[in-house]
Amino acid sequence: MSPRGRRPGGEDTRAAIVEAARGEFAARGYAGTSLRGIARAAEVDPRLVHHYFEGGKSALFAAVMAIPIDPATIIAGVVLGPPEGIGVRVVRTFLTVWDNPEVQPALVGLVRSALADEVLVSQLRDYVYRDLVGQIVAAHPHARTLSAAEQSLRAGLIATQMLGLVVGRYVVELPALAKAPVDTLVERIGPIIQAHLDR
Amino acid sequence: MSPRGRRPGGEDTRAAIVEAARGEFAARGYAGTSLRGIARAAEVDPRLVHHYFEGGKSALFAAVMAIPIDPATIIAGVVLGPPEGIGVRVVRTFLTVWDNPEVQPALVGLVRSALADEVLVSQLRDYVYRDLVGQIVAAHPHARTLSAAEQSLRAGLIATQMLGLVVGRYVVELPALAKAPVDTLVERIGPIIQAHLDR
DNA sequence: GTGCTTATTCATCACATGATGAAATGTATG
DNA sequence: CATACATTTCATCATGTGATGAATAAGCAC
Numbered sequence: 179m180s181p182r183g184r185r186p187g188g189e190d191t192r193a194a195i196v197e198a199a200r201g202e203f204a205a206r207g208y209a210g211t212s213l214r215g216i217a218r219a220a221e222v223d224p225r226l227v228h229h230y231f232e233g234g235k236s237a238l239f240a241a242v243m244a245i246p247i248d249p250a251t252i253i254a255g256v257v258l259g260p261p262e263g264i265g266v267r268v269v270r271t272f273l274t275v276w277d278n279p280e281v282q283p284a285l286v287g288l289v290r291s292a293l294a295d296e297v298l299v300s301q302l303r304d305y306v307y308r309d310l311v312g313q314i315v316a317a318h319p320h321a322r323t324l325s326a327a328e329q330s331l332r333a334g335l336i337a338t339q340m341l342g343l344v345v346g347r348y349v350v351e352l353p354a355l356a357k358a359p360v361d362t363l364v365e366r367i368g369p370i371i372q373a374h375l376d377r
Numbered sequence: 378m379s380p381r382g383r384r385p386g387g388e389d390t391r392a393a394i395v396e397a398a399r400g401e402f403a404a405r406g407y408a409g410t411s412l413r414g415i416a417r418a419a420e421v422d423p424r425l426v427h428h429y430f431e432g433g434k435s436a437l438f439a440a441v442m443a444i445p446i447d448p449a450t451i452i453a454g455v456v457l458g459p460p461e462g463i464g465v466r467v468v469r470t471f472l473t474v475w476d477n478p479e480v481q482p483a484l485v486g487l488v489r490s491a492l493a494d495e496v497l498v499s500q501l502r503d504y505v506y507r508d509l510v511g512q513i514v515a516a517h518p519h520a521r522t523l524s525a526a527e528q529s530l531r532a533g534l535i536a537t538q539m540l541g542l543v544v545g546r547y548v549v550e551l552p553a554l555a556k557a558p559v560d561t562l563v564e565r566i567g568p569i570i571q572a573h574l575d576r
Numbered sequence: 577g578t579g580c581t582t583a584t585t586c587a588t589c590a591c592a593t594g595a596t597g598a599a600a601t602g603t604a605t606g
Numbered sequence: 607c608a609t610a611c612a613t614t615t616c617a618t619c620a621t622g623t624g625a626t627g628a629a630t631a632a633g634c635a636c
Contacts, residue, residue: 196406207493209409214625223585225626234624278606293548294406294493302547330553335565337551342541349492350502352536365535370569390613411593422615423598433594 179290192230194220199242204287207294208239243288249309257317264318265372266364272340273360276348286348311337318375335374339367383522391429393419398441403486406493407438442487444480448508456516463517464571471539472559475547485547510536517574534573538566 183340202211213235217224232351240276244351252275276282311333315321321332343363347355355363397419401410412434414424430437455466475484491497510532514520520531542562547552554562555559 182430205495207408209406210493212622215618224624225586228585229583233465251554269564281633293544294409294489296404299549303551307551324490326402327553330505331557331561331565334545334551334553334557338541338545338554339538340541341544341549342537342539345492345539345540345544346533350498350505350540352506352533354526354533355537358530358533366530367537374565412595413593423594424616425614427595428613 191220191222191226195222195230195238196242198222199238200283200287203239203242203291204283204372205289205290207296208291209294213236213238239291243291243304244283245284247275247281247286249305253310253317254268254315256314261374262376263317264314264375265370265377266368268314268336268340268371269343269364269368270360272343273363276344277360282348289344289349306337306341311340315374315375323373332374339370339374390419390421390425394421394426394429394437395441397421398437399482399486402438402442403482403488404489406486407490407497408493410434412437430490438464438490442483442490444483444487446474448504452509452512452516455513461517461571463574464569465567467513467535467539467570468542468567469559471542472562475543476559481537481547488548488576490541505536505540506532508512510539514574520574531573535570538573542566 195216199211199216202216202219206215213227214224215237217227227238228234231241235262252271254273256271259267276285289302292302312329314336315329315333321329324332343355346352347363378478394415398410398415401415401418405414414421415437416426426431426437430440451470455463455470458466475481488501491501505559513535514528514532520528523531545551546557546562
């Protein structure tokens with residue numbers, strides 16, 4: 179009962195499409211990107227985009243921007259260890275993930291597109307708050323004892339700092355931020371996060 | 378030699394177009410917004426958009442998003458006064474401008490669109506760095522004595538914080554941030570900016 | 577080779593977009 | 607009223623878009 183016929187060998191063209199799509203989405207956002215533009219960038223017939231990604235543009239976006247990162251794992255690594263070091267661990271972990279050239283284009287594209295679209299932005303909001311920053315605040319021995327409103331505020335302030343870091347370093351690419359070594363940023367920003375949690 | 382003919386009285390329809398355009402650009406970004414969509418939202422014939430804004434979409438965007446804010450004036454107000462209060466003044470001034478319902482939609486639309494577009498983002502970069510944060514750093518008695526590289530880094534870190542504030546409070550609209558009163562944010566974030574300048 | 581399956585190409589559809597032209601309508605001046 | 611100009615409407619163009627169908631080429635099992 180082995181499968182007949184030609185094998186789905188076209189792994190290279192599919193990869194070309196994915197790569198081109200990542201680039202386009204990252205540079206132009208979701209609305210500004212066209213399937214034909216992607217095909218052009220990948221030097222491929224536009225029909226192939228539909229062939230490999232049934233469901234069209236949205237499916238392609240979802241497939242290409244599927245981040246191979248489990249937030250729970252990230253959080254787990256950050257939360258482990260002494261509470262007085264959470265700040266620097268957050269920043270370091272964050273930067274390590276984002277500096278990984280494997281996932282950076284996808285993340286940048288995701289943020290660029292999410293910030294420009296009403297429905298995507300609500301998903302981003304939930305993600306940032308519930309899956310990331312909220313977890314961090316809830317894991318800190320002092321911060322977790324605060325009122326719910328105060329915890330939300332702390333989470334918001336931390337989110338502010340991390341969003342700004344992402345936007346400044348990876349989206350807007352402010353020179354000084356984009357060039358700065360990870361250690362420098364950890365050293366400068368880590369304590370800020372820590373202060374939001376401690377005091 | 379008084380002008381003959383009908384007066385350009387249609388001030389209301391023009392206003393409707395402007396308002397609709399602001400809303401659309403703010404919600405969908407530049408690429409995601411169509412002239413016909415704007416006309417539809419304004420309940421107006423699409424041709425009128427071209428009639429009132431010659432030059433099409435880009436001209437309309439430029440006209441509608443022209444921010445009635447002079448950065449120099451803003452900076453001047455912030456820089457005046459004791460250096461140890463710059464941090465809180467920056468944050469307060471910033472929030473006051475952005476909370477103004479007159480300009481908020483335009484600013485949000487501008488940021489949303491800028492973050493999704495390659496060429497707009499470079500303008501945003503120059504603006505943030507040269508016209509805003511750079512000026513602040515250069516005006517601080519301690520920070521201005523630092524090396525150029527260090528000044529850039531400080532500016533970048535401050536930009537991080539302010540960008541994050543904007544994105545978090547006005548674009549993503551994280552609940553705790555969006556609801557927080559100005560005083561609270563000034564109190565929490567002001568010292569962070571100050572620390573970037575002082576130490 | 578024969579048959580089956582996939583990859584690739586070509587052609588095309590219906591639709592939305594930005595843009596422009598021309599006519600019709602309204603409103604002021606003289 | 608007649609003229610002049612702005613507003614508004616209607617019609618249309620070329621182009622780009624996402625999407626689909628059909629045909630051809632290529633690889634693998636039998």
